[in-house]
Amino acid sequence: MPFEMPTPYSSTERDDSEDGLLEDEKRGRIIIPRRRTLFNRWWSWFLQALAFTCSLTLYILSRYQEPSNAACTRKLNTWSPAFEAVEYHETNFRGEFEEPSPWRGTPTPELDWQWEELIEGSAFEIPPENLHLFNISAATLPKLYHTASGGLAASAWGFHQIHCVNVLRQISYKEEYYKQGRLPQILTQEPGYRRKHVDHCIELLRQDLVCRTDVTPYFILNPLPGTPPEALKVDFSVHKKCRDINQVKKWVRGNIVIESFKDPFVKELEFTPATINI
Numbered sequence: 001m002p003f004e005m006p007t008p009y010s011s012t013e014r015d016d017s018e019d020g021l022l023e024d025e026k027r028g029r030i031i032i033p034r035r036r037t038l039f040n041r042w043w044s045w046f047l048q049a050l051a052f053t054c055s056l057t058l059y060i061l062s063r064y065q066e067p068s069n070a071a072c073t074r075k076l077n078t079w080s081p082a083f084e085a086v087e088y089h090e091t092n093f094r095g096e097f098e099e100p101s102p103w104r105g106t107p108t109p110e111l112d113w114q115w116e117e118l119i120e121g122s123a124f125e126i127p128p129e130n131l132h133l134f135n136i137s138a139a140t141l142p143k144l145y146h147t148a149s150g151g152l153a154a155s156a157w158g159f160h161q162i163h164c165v166n167v168l169r170q171i172s173y174k175e176e177y178y179k180q181g182r183l184p185q186i187l188t189q190e191p192g193y194r195r196k197h198v199d200h201c202i203e204l205l206r207q208d209l210v211c212r213t214d215v216t217p218y219f220i221l222n223p224l225p226g227t228p229p230e231a232l233k234v235d236f237s238v239h240k241k242c243r244d245i246n247q248v249k250k251w252v253r254g255n256i257v258i259e260s261f262k263d264p265f266v267k268e269l270e271f272t273p274a275t276i277n278i
Contacts, residue, residue, distance in 0.1 A: 079133045081124065082156060085251030087244040091278050095218075095236025102274035107173050112184065113266045114274050115166045119159050120249045121260035125151035147257045155260075156252060158245075161208055164201030171198055185263050216240060245276055 067075070069088050077083075094101065102114045125147055131138065145153040170177065170184045177183055186194060221233035261267065 079130065080156070081126065081255070082248060082251050085247045087247050088241055089244060090239065090241050092237050092239050093278060095238065107170075107176055107180070107182075109182070109266065109269055110271045112182075112263075113269045113271050115169070116262040116266050117271075117273050118245070118276070119162050119166070119260075120252045121155050121159050121163065122252055122256045123153040123155045123258035123260075124252055124255040125149070125257050126154050128152055145258075151257070153258050156248065158248070159252075161205060164205055167198060167201050182265055184265050240278070242278055 070083070070086070073083055073086050103111065103118070105111065123145075128141065128151065131141065131152070147153055167186050170186050174187060177187055186197060189197065216238050218238045219235045221235055223229055223231040224233065
């Protein structure tokens, strides 16, 4: 029985068929990875864009968010352990020329006592490792007073400045004190030393005021009726943001390592402390 032999493929047909298979295989191998690569790229770009957006948002917030009072205190002042006691309040100075005040006028025992009550010169402790924050070299360390626990004793600068204003007040009322027969410590000092003490206070107050250079506006007022147009007046009742001295005094009293004392000429007196509202 005759058999029909299968028609053989020509070499060309075989090549074409193999090429087709190879092309299909190539397509299968290439197209799938391309889709995955494209997806991965888009996902990577998305994550990078998200990270950039978050970073930009945090940067903008850090730049434009109003800092806290505590942050401003730390940023704009020499470090102090008393920072934790610093609180602020807004008020207007009582700036009229004849404005009554518990700290103003002819000296009396009570007025002198109120001035001494303003001042809290007691020392608190500074850790030795913080010495560099005060621009003091380690070579100075042996000269500084060391507490029993190894800390360094220091007082709050603001109370020294109040002491200096009080010294100038007492000097300005020197004749009144002699008349009353009550002499504050500054008037019992030898005249040469007293002069140096007063000059010391004037110079440190000058440096302190120049250092702060307060730019708070105080307003010019119109002349009073019947006065020349150039007779302008000034409103000294400026609006200020002040630290609460009572809180600072309370902190110092709670952290004493060396206690200070009132001027001997009022030491035995006792009055109700005046309300400090600035």
